[in-house]
Amino acid sequence: MMASCDPAAATGSLSEEFAAPAHVEEVRSAMAAFAEQHAALGRMVVLITSGGTKVPLESRTVRFLxxxxxxxxxxxxxxxFLAHGYAVIFLHRHRSLYPYTRLYTGINLLDCLTLDTVQVGTKIVTVDQTKLPNITEVLNRFQAVKSAGLLLPVEFSTLSEYLHLLKAAAQALSSIGSKAMFYLAAAVSDFYIPASEMPEHKIQSSNGPLQISxxxxPKILKPLVKDWAPKAFVISFKLETDPSILLERARFALNTYKHQAVVAxxxxxxxxxxxxxxKDSQEELVLADEEAQKDVEIEEKIVKNLSHAHTQFINQKC
Known part of the structure; x- marks a missing residue:
């Protein structure tokens, strides 16, 4: 597999390089209304990106990366973030983990339910709470969030959908200025095949070994920070497999894109x-063994740190 470093591809217009999803304007309007409603109530709004991106290898997609x-x-x-008082736009990959239900991944829901007859012709469904740990508490939290309208889910599947929806989100949140946070946790592909170079039909294995160019x-972080939401508090994520280059790559990203923080x-x-x-600091967040045994998660520490930094950022802008 070869990757082209064509500069035009890296800086080209989204509309030229990637087909926009049909519902992007509808979603943009919904996100803008959500953000403005909660900002008017004094809340901060975070756009969280989550999950991976799918890169098709064929127009009529059978295979993808x-x-x-x-x-x-x-x-x-x-x-x-919801527990810290934020309203959340959750831009997530289709079928990736979802807030609250993620706690029960791998559990077969039907194994947790029983059907009981209370009278002839009437049955009720009973939940075995021993098989769904803390389900009452989790359900209470979820219903409180739902009734207050604090969570707006937006799905994507392909890389193209993700890029257009992220741009739409940035434009939608720009009106609330520094009250907006972008928490870019999605694992976004660095490479793609342009539609003009993609085979229409399924690639045939009978044609022999496959070579892909x-x-x-395009690095969407730069226009997001500079043009689409220039007053927002922006966090990117940097994942490496080699610890020796981690901080160097995080610093490079900060210097290149001029945003506020990198979670490395x-x-x-x-x-x-x-x-x-x-720009001015680096802080290590560590989950101790005792904390892990009590089901504390590193994300709790990350969010506490960044929500505090966001508040300071807003106060500096006032």
Missing amino acids: DNFSSGRRGASSAEY MKMV NVLDTRHGYVVIVT
């Missing part, structure tokens, strides 16, 4: 250790 992301970090972070995905983490230790890097 994907990554390991399940959306765990984004889904758990959404819960903690891919282009670099290494693949093997990402659930228990991150470094939050800003």
